[in-house]
Amino acid sequence: MSNSMIEIAGLVKKFDTITAVAGISFSVKKGEVLGFLGPNGAGKSTTMKMIAGYLLPTAGSITLCGYDVLRNPIAAQSQTGYLPEGAPAYGDMTPRQFLNFIAQVRGYDGKRRQSAISSAVARTQLEQVLDQPIETLSKGFKRRVGFAQAILHDPPVLIMDEPTDGLDPNQKFAVRRLISNMAEDKAIIISTHILEEVDAVCTRAIIIDRGKIVADGTPQDLAARSRYHNSVTVHIGPDHAAAARAKLKKVEGVKEVHEKPLSQGVMSFTLFPRDGKRLINKVTELLGGEHWDVSSLIAEGGRLDEVFRDCTTSDAKPAAIDRSAGKQASKKARAK
Amino acid sequence: MREMKAVFQREFQGYFVTPLAYVFIVVFLFSTGIFTFYVGGFFELGRAELQAFFVFHPWLYLFLIPAIAMRLWAEERKTGTLELLLTLPIPIWAAVVGKYLAAWAFAGMALALTFPIWLTVNVLGNPDNGVIVASYVGSLLMAGGYLAIGSAISATTSNQVVAFVVSVVVCFLFMVSGLPLVLDFFSGWAPQFLIDTIASLSFLTHFDAVRKGVIDMRDLVFFAALISFWLFVNIVLVDARRAG
Ligand SMILES: Nc1ncnc2c1ncn2[C@@H]1O[C@H](COP(=O)(O)OP(=O)(O)OP(=O)(O)O)[C@@H](O)[C@H]1O
Numbered sequence A: 001m002s003n004s005m006i007e008i009a010g011l012v013k014k015f016d017t018i019t020a021v022a023g024i025s026f027s028v029k030k031g032e033v034l035g036f037l038g039p040n041g042a043g044k045s046t047t048m049k050m051i052a053g054y055l056l057p058t059a060g061s062i063t064l065c066g067y068d069v070l071r072n073p074i075a076a077q078s079q080t081g082y083l084p085e086g087a088p089a090y091g092d093m094t095p096r097q098f099l100n101f102i103a104q105v106r107g108y109d110g111k112r113r114q115s116a117i118s119s120a121v122a123r124t125q126l127e128q129v130l131d132q133p134i135e136t137l138s139k140g141f142k143r144r145v146g147f148a149q150a151i152l153h154d155p156p157v158l159i160m161d162e163p164t165d166g167l168d169p170n171q172k173f174a175v176r177r178l179i180s181n182m183a184e185d186k187a188i189i190i191s192t193h194i195l196e197e198v199d200a201v202c203t204r205a206i207i208i209d210r211g212k213i214v215a216d217g218t219p220q221d222l223a224a225r226s227r228y229h230n231s232v233t234v235h236i237g238p239d240h241a242a243a244a245r246a247k248l249k250k251v252e253g254v255k256e257v258h259e260k261p262l263s264q265g266v267m268s269f270t271l272f273p274r275d276g277k278r279l280i281n282k283v284t285e286l287l288g289g290e291h292w293d294v295s296s297l298i299a300e301g302g303r304l305d306e307v308f309r310d311c312t313t314s315d316a317k318p319a320a321i322d323r324s325a326g327k328q329a330s331k332k333a334r335a336k
Numbered sequence B: 001m002r003e004m005k006a007v008f009q010r011e012f013q014g015y016f017v018t019p020l021a022y023v024f025i026v027v028f029l030f031s032t033g034i035f036t037f038y039v040g041g042f043f044e045l046g047r048a049e050l051q052a053f054f055v056f057h058p059w060l061y062l063f064l065i066p067a068i069a070m071r072l073w074a075e076e077r078k079t080g081t082l083e084l085l086l087t088l089p090i091p092i093w094a095a096v097v098g099k100y101l102a103a104w105a106f107a108g109m110a111l112a113l114t115f116p117i118w119l120t121v122n123v124l125g126n127p128d129n130g131v132i133v134a135s136y137v138g139s140l141l142m143a144g145g146y147l148a149i150g151s152a153i154s155a156t157t158s159n160q161v162v163a164f165v166v167s168v169v170v171c172f173l174f175m176v177s178g179l180p181l182v183l184d185f186f187s188g189w190a191p192q193f194l195i196d197t198i199a200s201l202s203f204l205t206h207f208d209a210v211r212k213g214v215i216d217m218r219d220l221v222f223f224a225a226l227i228s229f230w231l232f233v234n235i236v237l238v239d240a241r242r243a244g
């Protein structure tokens, strides 16, 4: 038996003339935190709305914990927590009343209701605004109310559309830690525009562009598709810059060297590897033998933002690049 | 059932957190008072009965009920909470019926607050309280009919003003369909059964019948069927939102 808790096959959504989602298939296992990435209008929210059982797909199927969302929406929805884009909530209610309503709908009574609510409140740190109408809350607190609503029943499937949007850095950190802590026995999908969030919480990322999946893999796999994968950057003081330039170029496995002047004559050299091979060993070997004034040495795993741009921006490129790329990405960097 | 109860409670409380409930109740009591005592000539009639009070209800409801109904779905659409509501494990029918019943309970409460008028006639004379009870029942049923229409129409838009105006127009058509004004327009060219059907849809006709003190099965069936029909339309309209 597969242990996938979210199974999506051939999902399509058309609005009149627009095809917002053009055939998406993937599955999410227990313990996975899947990051949905993609430019504005890529179809992330539309996909999540279909998974949550709000929008009906034009084609395709969605199964949550074994329940078909189309045939058995109520059963699927009871297994799911959903934070819609913009975290809508009844503005005239206070968070306490609102969470009470959600708990009531989800079948919590008496003591169980109180404990479910207080646990959700504690986890999202809502105590101080519990009795203030939601419409008067700041954006970040509104988002946290939506978050509390989604996790109130400790659902096995959690779908969250931009959960950290509008949160302050402390709260972002808290929410990410919360997601990581909950991840063990859940299948979670979050969408985000913050790429460092993917590194911080996601065990896997999918990049969507114009309704199609253009990349799927662990954040490391995806970053490895960047030309910065296994590259090395050294900062060298003015006295040795010229000497370093000559020797760095000759390090074994270096394809090319980019340089950038920093302040006070310090030069930054970035060495790109041939065939994505790791360079750091050879570079440290060289540096160990020289007596240059080295102020910084950075070895990179790759840059997700660059991969994101590569996969999505260029209109000239066909939408689909390489679906199975995740597996081979670590072998071959996307050179050029 | 549990979900419906939760929706009902939320919606009912929702009326009271904004000034809407209080404004509505004050306007309702005020206008029933004005119509009863000034326009209806309650005292001039010199009879211990409440006909002067009830006879204006269809007209009052024409504007007041759409004002309660307009927010039911339009507001959820506007603020995006519809998405939240429909992704909670609540069957759509339960959400529709729960919200509707909350609005109806609210209207019923406003109606119940007119009891001082009832007390007044009982102090002043010896009214036929059976007729009065029947009239109250009829009035409540009629409010339910208007509300079902208003609720369904509210699901077609995210703009409460549009919901209000369209509801008033549709309710008006249902109200007057039994009047000669309307029937004359059809008579002469439309077949008799159609004219009968149109006439039988009239709120006024059915309410007047109940108001006289006779609770006829046919009138009850009429209101029950009318409410069921519009709630069904309401469910279909809400469900249609999910197509995108
Ligand atoms: N109800 C709708 N009717 C018509 N088109 C829609 C509707 N909802 C979404 N779309 C279109 O579908 C496409 C995908 O939208 P979606 O909201 O899924 O994007 P997204 O990836 O979530 O973008 P963002 O990063 O801006 O949130 C867009 O072109 C959008 O205009």
Ligand SMILES: [Mg+2]
Pocket (backbone or CB within 6 Å): A044, A045, A046, A085, A161
């Ligand atoms: Mg979105």
